Amino acid sequence: MSNLEKYKNAFVEGLEVDLSEVEGLSMEKCDKWDSIGQMSLIAVLEDAFEIELDPEEVMAFTSYEAGIEILKNHQIDL
């Protein structure tokens, strides 16, 4: 599975959204992406990429695009 697929699947699993909705998703646009959804999404992502995000990164992870930039800090290119 490619990194991009792993990334998208994390949204599907963590936020329980459809794969077709994932690109461009943000906290503002997604009702399921509340603080609980955020924790679930981060947990799945950390597991998938074997990384640990620090609290500042978790707070900044508010959209699909923001997440891509944050993963770059961990040498993960999508």
Place this chain on the structure above:
Amino acid sequence: MNVIITGCNRGIGKAMVEAFAASGANVWACARKATPEYESWLKETAEETGVWIKPVYFELTDTEAINAGIQIIIDEGQSIDVLVNNAGISTVGLLSMSKVEDIEHLFAVNYFAMLRIIQKVSKKMARQRKGCIINMGSIAGIEPQPGKIAYGSSKAAVMMMTKCLAKELGPMGIRVNAIAPGPIETEMIRQYKDDMLEKLASESALRRLGKKEEIAQVALFLASEQASYINGEIIKVDGGR
């Protein structure tokens, strides 16, 4: 069931290892440092009960060590069903005779180390969509007493943390509860003189100190399916005060 227990080398933690192992649970038994006695006791307990018990060592005032110790457990890739945050230290001292630095140290061990462990383990439990966290509070965090400003305040903080986390983590299937023991016959309480121990015993309606096994059994219950709808509770175990 796989269980992490901290502070396993003595007192209530030791009783918890024995109780959980006897119930068939596998245990990551966390302690500050390895000793031959501790390791042989873990081995014997595992052999007697037919479960695995793995020692994990970290110092609760060392952030890096805590992270590394918990990571070892997470990296095993097994489910973590229960976390029992038992490790703690106790002091008695009036504020006028206490150094704030010592109180900070006590909070580092009793509160912040616990918070750090929960932060890491709860992520794993969130992925599992299931988990149970049991924090060791104290009656000292409920009943104000002179000399208990440090210990009592740290345990009050633990119990409020428990209630807040129960709300935060509940939606992910993680239950968070605390046990608030009264005076229990442990090494920790031996710092008191005999007349004080008698006074403590007399404050209980049962007119005795508690046994560490009586706390371990409550933890076992909270971890069980029988307690599946108990969340955010502080269970006082004090013989009735």
